[in-house]
Amino acid sequence: MKVAVIGLGYWGPNLVRNFLGTDGVKEVYAVDVNETRLFQVSKRLPGAKFEKDFEKLLDSVDVDAVVIATPVSSHYSLAKKALEAGKHVLVEKPLTSSVAQADELCALAAGRNLVLMVDHTFVYTGAVRKIKEIIESGDVGDLFYFDSVRVNLGLFQHDVNVIWDLATHDVSIMDYLIDKKPVAVSAYGTSHYNHVEDVAYVVVKFPDNLIAHFHVNWLAPVKVRQILIGGQKRMILYDDVEPSEKVKVYDKGVDIKTREGIYQTLIQYRTGDMFAPKLDGTEALAALCANFISSIQGKSKPQSDGQSGLNVVRILEAANKSIRQNGKDILLD
Numbered sequence: 560m561k562v563a564v565i566g567l568g569y570w571g572p573n574l575v576r577n578f579l580g581t582d583g584v585k586e587v588y589a590v591d592v593n594e595t596r597l598f599q600v601s602k603r604l605p606g607a608k609f610e611k612d613f614e615k616l617l618d619s620v621d622v623d624a625v626v627i628a629t630p631v632s633s634h635y636s637l638a639k640k641a642l643e644a645g646k647h648v649l650v651e652k653p654l655t656s657s658v659a660q661a662d663e664l665c666a667l668a669a670g671r672n673l674v675l676m677v678d679h680t681f682v683y684t685g686a687v688r689k690i691k692e693i694i695e696s697g698d699v700g701d702l703f704y705f706d707s708v709r710v711n712l713g714l715f716q717h718d719v720n721v722i723w724d725l726a727t728h729d730v731s732i733m734d735y736l737i738d739k740k741p742v743a744v745s746a747y748g749t750s751h752y753n754h755v756e757d758v759a760y761v762v763v764k765f766p767d768n769l770i771a772h773f774h775v776n777w778l779a780p781v782k783v784r785q786i787l788i789g790g791q792k793r794m795i796l797y798d799d800v801e802p803s804e805k806v807k808v809y810d811k812g813v814d815i816k817t818r819e820g821i822y823q824t825l826i827q828y829r830t831g832d833m834f835a836p837k838l839d840g841t842e843a844l845a846a847l848c849a850n851f852i853s854s855i856q857g858k859s860k861p862q863s864d865g866q867s868g869l870n871v872v873r874i875l876e877a878a879n880k881s882i883r884q885n886g887k888d889i890l891l892d
Contacts, residue, residue, distance in 0.1 A: 560583050560623045560856075561584075561585055561586045561587075561588070561621050561623055561624075562578050562586070562622070562623065562625075562852075563588040563590055563610075563613075563616045563622050563625050563626065563646075564578065564587060564589050564607075564628060565590045565591075565613055565625060565626065565628065565629060565637060566591060566627065566628035567589055567591040567593070567596040567628075568596070568629075570628045571589070571591070571600075571628035572600050572603065572604065574626050574628055574651075574678075574844070575587055575589045575600065575607050576604055577842070577844045577845050577847075577848045578626070578848050579606050579607060580845065581848045581849055581852055582849065582852070583852045583853070583856060586608060587606070587607045587608070588607065588608045588609070588610050588616055588622065589601075589604065589607040589608070589609050589610070590610045590611070590612075590613050590616065592611055594611070597609045613637070617640060617641060617644040618644070622646060623646065623855065624646055624851070624852075624855060625637075625638075625646045625648050625649075626648075626649045626851075627648065628651045628678075631718055631719050632656060632718050634651070634653075634654065634655050634656070635655045635656065635657075635660040635664065638650050638654075638655075638664050639663070639664060639667065642668055642675070646673070647673050647674040647675075647851075647855045648664075648668070648673065648675050648676070649676045649677070649678060649847075649851050650676070650678065651677075651678045652677055652678050652679055652680075652727045652728070652731065652871070653677070653723060653727045653872055654865065654871070654872055655868075655872055656719075656723075656872075657872070657876060658873050661865070661869040661872045665866060665869055669865075674854045674861060674864075675861075675865035675868075676847075676850075676863055676865065676868075677731075677863050677867060677868035678847060678863070679731035679867065679871070680728075680843045680847060681729075681731060681732050681799075682731055682732060682735040682862060683843040683846040683847045683862065683863075684799075684843040685839030685841065685843075686797055686805045686806050686838055687732055687797070688839065689806055689836050689838050689839070690736060690795055690797060691736055693793075693795065693808060693836070694736060694788075698793055698808070699788065699790030699791070699792055699793045699795065700793065701767070701790060701791040702769050702788065702790050703768070703769065703770075703789040703790060704770050704772070704787070704789045705770075705772070705786070705787075706772045706788075706789075707733075707772070707773050707774070707787075708774045708783050708784075709725045709726070709728060709729055709773070709774070709775050709776075709783070709784055710725075710774065710775065710776035710777075710778075710779035710781075710782070710783045711776075711777065711779055711781075711783070712777070712778065712782075713777055715752070715753060720750075720756040720757070720759070720879070721748070721755070721756055721758065721776065721777050722748065722756065722759050722761060722773075724775075724777075725775040725777075726759070726761055726875065726878070727871060727875065729773055729775075729786065730763075730874050730875065731863070731867065733763070733771055734867055734870045734871055734874075735862075735863075736788070737765070737769070737771075739767075739769060741764060741765050741771075741874065741891055742764055742765060742891055743763075743877075743888045743889060743891060744761065744763050744764070744874055744878050744888070744889050744891065745761075745762045745878075745881045745887065745889065746761040746762070746877075746878035746879075746881040747760050747881075747882060747885075747886045748878075748882045751778065756882065757777040757778055758775075758776045758777070758778055759773075759878070759882070760772070760775075761773040761775075761874075764888075782800060784799035784800050785797065785799075790812075791812065793810055793812065794808075794811055795809070796809070804835035806836055806838065807834070807835050808833065808836065809831075809833050810829070810830075810831025810833070811829060811830050812828075812829045813827070813828055814827045814828075814829055815827075847863070850862050873891060873892075874891075877889040877891060
């Protein structure tokens with residue numbers, strides 16, 4: 560199988576490197592209109608073939624799949640061209656810049672029986688997959704909340720705000736872990752140095768009193784990457800900045816002993832052990848690339864398919880609408 564990676568900016572070379580080492584891949588084309596980038600990446604990854612002309616590769620019957628690692632504003636047009644040319648497609652997050660575009664790409668891929676995937680890298684980490692396993696085992700019980708913080712100083716983006724840049728990661732994790740459909744989104748955000756929001760707070764509401772909260776910020780003095788998941792039986796802390804023990808499971812919670820009215824209700828707090836499960840150390844991007852190729856071969860299903868990309872874009876778009884309406888709840892279809 561031959562794969563073409565479009566865009567050799569920050570993330571593209573990582574994709575080229577991983578596809579070069581993926582079973583089932585015969586050749587990798589690295590594509591960029593910038594000759595300086597082509598030269599620089601060619602020195603680091605001499606095993607790839609380098610091209611400037613994206614259209615040329617689309618016309619080639621030798622290329623089976625296209626990987627898009629370009630600015631968000633170009634995702635839709637490039638992915639559409641690739642799908643119309645009969646290529647399987649993997650798109651860097653987020654899938655598109657609107658729900659309408661994402662919906663169209665999903666329909667196009669389904670209609671042509673092509674694989675459409677999104678680079679939601681974090682759902683391929685050993686940490687997130689272990690959390691999924693723990694939740695599905697029933698050890699956490701009914702979920703109460705999902706609370707994430709992803710903050711740092713920079714890097715400012717010019718084509719998207721902090722929600723589309725940072726919250727995409729945690730929303731994709733939430734979409735992967737929570738097997739429920741959200742019903743509403745509200746958000747507040749503000750801009751200090753540019754025309755796009757650099758600090759934002761997003762709330763996603765689910766049925767059965769399950770709530771998710773996302774704090775994203777380009778202006779924080781420290782780098783924080785934490786997710787708290789609260790359940791009826793146990794609670795989980797995922798700290799991606801931790802060099803080890805990224806996932807900790809706490810046997811802590813609340814037990815209701817009686818319900819004889821608000822003043823007679825007896826609440827008892829439960830404090831038990833904490834354990835840190837062993838995690839798979841496979842590089843997440845390597846696992847994603849392998850899943851993409853395996854899905855094309857019909858050996859597995861995409862873990863981050865076009866539908867998951869659409870789910871994330873729907874929440875991001877609703878968050879933007881809510882900010883423009885001063886935090887109003889935006890109902891989801």
